[in-house]
Amino acid sequence: MPRVTFYPTGKCGEVPSGISLLDAAGKLGFELRHDCGGFATCSTCRVWVREGMDHLSEIDLDEENMLEEAQLPPPYRLSCQAKISGDVVVQVDGEEMDWSKSALEELSRLPEAFRKTVRMIVEKKARREGIAVILPDTAIPYVAEAKGEIEKVAHDRLLFEAFVKQVHESP
Ligand code: FES
Numbered sequence: 001m002p003r004v005t006f007y008p009t010g011k012c013g014e015v016p017s018g019i020s021l022l023d024a025a026g027k028l029g030f031e032l033r034h035d036c037g038g039f040a041t042c043s044t045c046r047v048w049v050r051e052g053m054d055h056l057s058e059i060d061l062d063e064e065n066m067l068e069e070a071q072l073p074p075p076y077r078l079s080c081q082a083k084i085s086g087d088v089v090v091q092v093d094g095e096e097m098d099w100s101k102s103a104l105e106e107l108s109r110l111p112e113a114f115r116k117t118v119r120m121i122v123e124k125k126a127r128r129e130g131i132a133v134i135l136p137d138t139a140i141p142y143v144a145e146a147k148g149e150i151e152k153v154a155h156d157r158l159l160f161e162a163f164v165k166q167v168h169e170s171p
Helices: 021-027 061-069 101-108 112-128 136-151 157-169
Strands: 003-007 011-014 046-051 076-078 088-092
Touching: 003 021, 046 157, 061 076, 101 112, 101 136, 112 136, 112 157, 136 157
Parallel strands: 003 088
Antiparallel strands: 003 011, 046 076, 046 088
């Protein structure tokens, strides 16, 4: 039976071949968020595939459309659609934190290509520091710092991809 591992919790176990990642989480005793009930229309069940992309079913048109609409490039998959045929390791995005409107404006000034990654860097940092809501006081310095980090690698596609991967896979 395929072995599935979910980070950041590290929960893992064997699950029957052919079930979705969403159902695999259920079998391992926890729930992934899935607001639309598994119909490929919300993207809240997204996961970042760390290993084993080839051990997941192909992306169909509904999933492709949703990933595109939510701007989730590979190796993102919708866990409700991706069926398992071999060992996989995935990373579950944390729930997005609340940002005040003016804090979001800080993000909106960034090039779209970085925005998601900067948001993730800022939220991970804020969580580590026990901050629950991103207000401008936090957003202004944190966004600037994250932008500076990204700009160092943005000129090189491979470096940029490695940086994004590291951000996703860090706790
Ligand atoms: S649960 Fe909504 S897209 Fe998967």
